[in-house]
C-alpha cells in the first residue's frame with residue numbers, strides 16, 4: 001500500500017492520492033502521487049498564485065526592468081523583497097516594484113487610463129530604465145483591461161522603451177507553476193529574436209532556470225568563464241531584458257530548473273533548433289556530471305576535467321569535514337518541487353544525509369518520477385501538503401533539520417526543530433562545489449546549535465507547589 005491516508009486526512013480522504021511512501025521492491029511507476037491539480041477543498045496548503053509564478057520567480061529577477069503590477073497594491077507587496085536574487089547592477093530589481101494601485105472606482109470604470117499614466121510616470125521617475133514588464137492580476141483580468149493596447153500606445157509614443165506583457169492572473173492555474181509556463185511561452189513568442197548578441201566565443205549557450213539565489217549565478221559563471229563558454233542569456237539570474245531577447249543565438253540551452261523554465265528550452269529547440277541539455281547544479285557529483293555534459297557538447301572535455309579536478313581539490317576536504325559530522329543525519333525537503341530531485345541524492349552521496357520526507361508545492365508528475373526514482377525507500381513523498389500533514393509526518397520521521405520556506409519554517413521552529421531556508425537559502429550560494437560546502441555548513445550549524453534546545457527550556461523559577469494548588 002504505497003499511497004497513505006494520514007490520520008489527519010480522514011476527513012478529506014482524497015488526500016490519500018497525494019501522499020506516497022516508497023517501499024522496497026515496488027514498481028514506483030504504478031504509484032505516482034497526484035500532482036499539479038487543484039488543491040482539495042478542506043485543505044489549506046501553502047501554494048502561491050499563478051501571477052506570483054510569473055512575477056516573483058522569473059520576471060522580477062531581471063536587473064534592468066521595471067515591474068509594473070496592474071492591480072491592487074497587495075499583489076505588488078506580496079511579490080517584492082521576499083526572494084534574494086542580487087544583481088551586479090545596483091540591485092534595482094530588489095529595491096523597486098511598481099503598482100497601478102487599483103481602487104474601487106478603477107475597477108468599476110476600468111483601469112486602462114490608470115495603467116497608461118502609471119507606465120509614463122514610472123519611466124519618467126526612472127529615466128535610466130527603458131524596459132518594463134506589465135502584469136495583469138485577478139481584478140484587472142476580470143474587468144478585461146486591455147493591457148496590450150495600452151502598452152502598444154506607449155511603445156509607439158516612446159520608441160526607446162520596450163515593454164513585455166504577462167497576462168497571468170492569480171487564478172489562471174492551480175499554482176505558481178502556471179505563471180512559469182505563461183511567462184516562458186509569452187517571452188519566446190513576443191521577445192526572443194529581437195536583439196542580436198555580440199558573439200565573443202566559439203562556444204555559446206543559454207543557461208536556463210537559474211535565478212541567482214544569493215549569488216548562485218555568479219558562482220557558476222566563474223566556471224563558464226574558465227571554460228571559455230559565452231553565456232548569451234541567463235534565464236533570468238542577473239540578466240538584462242535584452243540578454244533574454246537574444247536567446248535564439250545560443251548553440252545549446254543548458255537547463256537547471258526544468259520545472260520553471262523547461263518550456264522555453266523546448267520552444268527554442270522547436271523554433272530555432274537549439275538543443276536542450278539538462279543538468280543538476282547542486283552537489284559535487286552532480287555538478288561534475290553537469291560540467292562534463294556541457295564540455296562534451298562543445299568537445300572541450302579536457303578543460304572540463306581540469307576545472308573539476310581543481311574545484312574538487314579546493315573544496316572536497318571542507319565537504320568531507322562536514323560529511324564526517326553529518327553522516328546519518330535526517331533531513332526533510334519541503335520546497336516547490338525541483339529541489340527535491342536536485343537535492344535528495346546529492347546530499348545522500350556527498351554528505352551521507354538521509355532525506356526522510358519530501359513535499360512539493362507545485363511539482364508535476366514528471367517531477368515526482370524523478371523525485372521518487374532518486375529518493376530512498378521509507379521516505380514520504382507529498383504533493384501540496386497542508387500543515388496538519390506536516391506535523392503528522394514530523395512525528396513519523398523525526399528529521400534533524402527541514403529545508404523549507406519561512407511559512408512552514410516558522411511553524412517548525414516552534415517545535416524546536418531547526419529549519420534552513422530551502423528557497424532563498426540561509427548563507428548561500430548553494431550551487432556548485434563551493435556552494436554545496438555552504439549548504440553543508442548551514443546544515444551543520446543548524447543541527448549543532450544549542451539555541452533551539454535552550455529556547456525550549458523554561459528558565460523561570462518553578463512556582464512552589466502549594467501556590468499552584470491554591471490558584472486552581
Ligand code: CFM
Pocket residue numbers: 053057176209211213257258259260335336337338339340422423424
Ligand atoms: Fe525552479 Fe526555483 Fe524550484 Fe521554482 Fe520556487 Fe525557488 Fe523552489 Mo522557492 S524556480 S521550481 S517556483 S528551483 S521560488 S528558485 S526555491 S519553490 S524548488
